[in-house]
Amino acid sequence: MQILEIFSKKNWVLLKAMVATDFKLRYQQSFLGYIWSVLKPLMLFTVMYMVFVRFLKFGDTVPHFSVGLLLGITMWNCFVEASSGAMISVVNHGDLMRxxxxxxxxxxxxxxxxxxxxxxxxxxxxxxxxxINGVELHVSALMILPLTLELIVFSLGVGFFLGALYVNFRDLNPIWEVVIQAGFYATPIIYPLSLVVTNLGPHWGPLISKLMLLNPMAQIIQDARHFIISDQNPIIWGSFNHSVIDFIPLTLSVVLLFGGISYFTKKSTTFAEMV
Known part of the structure; x- marks a missing residue:
């Protein structure tokens, strides 16, 4: 498989150089520099916290919901940054490819x-x-490692598709921004799943909240909250009483990754000509 070529010495050196360069140039001429990598999500969290937690009282029955909000925003931002960066990566490195x-x-x-x-x-x-907020961390918090791996798999799968498609369809950028915005509100990040149950009623609420967990990002974020913050955060495992359904988000991530690799490989032969 062509993707294994990245482990060659030349490609590995190039990968490290790209990552280092991107990290250095990102905030090179800004006053606060690298501090923005922490400050941006904290600013977003502050706005979301004041509006949805303090004012609208979202998650007031969920233990340490403010911590869960920050964790959700952090994980979602990782997906957004990875997928959006991957989308424009081929075009941005066109000269290097030639x-x-x-x-x-x-x-x-x-x-x-x-x-x-x-x-x-x-x-x-x-x-x-x-x-600081009194969350007691346990050994279960180490589940963040496999969950981060799943986040990487899902993000790369989306990124490979977007990167290949963007070469031919430059309108994909604004479209993806809309999709990302819609996905943010469709994922239980700023609100708990219990709110879905409350607002939709006892008939549809439980079913819709379970179906929302089939979204890989929702499953990843809820699992992280469950294992790190409080086990009162509902997760997909056991929700449907069927192990096959429980594995749908993980299966989707893996299928998306291999599908993205296959599509990217097919299109990569013309990248140098198109960009």
Whole structure:
């Protein structure tokens, strides 16, 4: 499989150089520099917290919902940064592709790595915020490792598709921005699943809340909240009383990854000509 070519010495060196360069240039001429990688999600969290938690009273029955809100925003931002960065990665590195022969997968993976670095920095802030708010961390918090791996798999799957499609369809950028915005509100990030049950009633509420967990990002975020913050956060495992349905989000992520790799491989032969 061509993706294994990234483990060659040349591609690995190029990948590290891309990630380092992107991280250095991102806030190079800003006054606060790298602090923005932490400040941006914190600013978004502050706005969401004041509007939805303090004013609208979302999640007032959920333990440490403010911590869950920050964690959800952090994980969602990682997905957005990775997928959006992957979408424009091929086009942005067009000149490099025409000059150097290397695995095209490197440009998408470099976008994922950059997003992952920011996620790591922000996750430390989440843990500090959790401890300040009295969250008791247990061994179950280590589940963040496989959940982060699932987040990477899902983000790369989406990123490979977007990166290949954007070469031919530049209108994809504004369309993806709308999709991302809609996805943010369709995912239980700023509101708890219990609110869905309350608002839709006892007939449709429980079913809709369960169906929402079939979204890989919803499953990942809810699992993270469950294992790190409080087991009162509902998760998909056991919700449907059928193990096959419980594995749908994970299966979708894996299928999306291999589908994205296949599509990206097929289109990559013409990248240098198109960009």
């Amino acid at each position: 000059k150097i022969n290397f695995s095209k997968f490197v440009v998408v993976i470099s976008a994922m790595m950059s997003a992952l670095i920011n996620f790591g920095i922000n996750f430390v802030v989440v843990i500090i915020f959790a401890l």
